[in-house]
Amino acid sequence: MRVANASTAIRTPAKVAVVNVTEEVRRALAGAAIRNGLAVVSVPHTTCCLSLNEDEPGLKDDIGRLARHLLDPAEPEGGFRHDRVDDNARAHLFASLVGPSVSVPVKDGGLLLGTWQGVLLVEADGPRTRRLDMTFLGD
Numbered sequence: 498m499r500v501a502n503a504s505t506a507i508r509t510p511a512k513v514a515v516v517n518v519t520e521e522v523r524r525a526l527a528g529a530a531i532r533n534g535l536a537v538v539s540v541p542h543t544t545c546c547l548s549l550n551e552d553e554p555g556l557k558d559d560i561g562r563l564a565r566h567l568l569d570p571a572e573p574e575g576g577f578r579h580d581r582v583d584d585n586a587r588a589h590l591f592a593s594l595v596g597p598s599v600s601v602p603v604k605d606g607g608l609l610l611g612t613w614q615g616v617l618l619v620e621a622d623g624p625r626t627r628r629l630d631m632t633f634l635g636d
Contacts, residue, residue: 501529501633509545509620509627513564515557518547518629519615522601523608525631532606534635539598541630544588544622546595551613564621567591588622595619603635 503525509516522538540547550556568587577586599616602609618627 498534498634499529499531499636501531503528503631503633505629505631507618507627507629509618509623509625511620512623513561513568514620514623515560516618516620517552517557517615518618519552519608519610521629522616522631526603526606526608526633529631529633530606531603531633531635534603534633536601536603536608537598537632537634538601538616539630539632540618540627542592542597542625542627544585544592545618545620545625545627546592546597547599548595548617548619549599549601549610549614550617552615552617553613557617560617560619564591564619567594568621585622591621592619603633 505521507516507518526536538547568591579586579589
């Protein structure tokens, strides 16, 4: 079994944004020369997350709207304790709900995604430069 690692920087354009990073993962996979195995994609950040979903403008807008709704600054009873530190508790909580990584099977050198699936980075505390880490395992 071979293991290959890659990283790339992703610039997010807004406070809340959905960025398709599938092509970045495909480029890194091609350089890894893994034919069959698994791709693990992650972000080492606590206020953005990754999702496997459709790269359709309306859906990406809906994901952003859901994030903004969950990030609404209306104070819950007593407020969030983390907001006393840096006022972004909602971004941390949203990212915790979605998660920092996705795993995708690799077959014949390509990502084994469904017809409409792509790897989406969901920003909840931008704009920022985020690091996308990829580990490829297989033969």
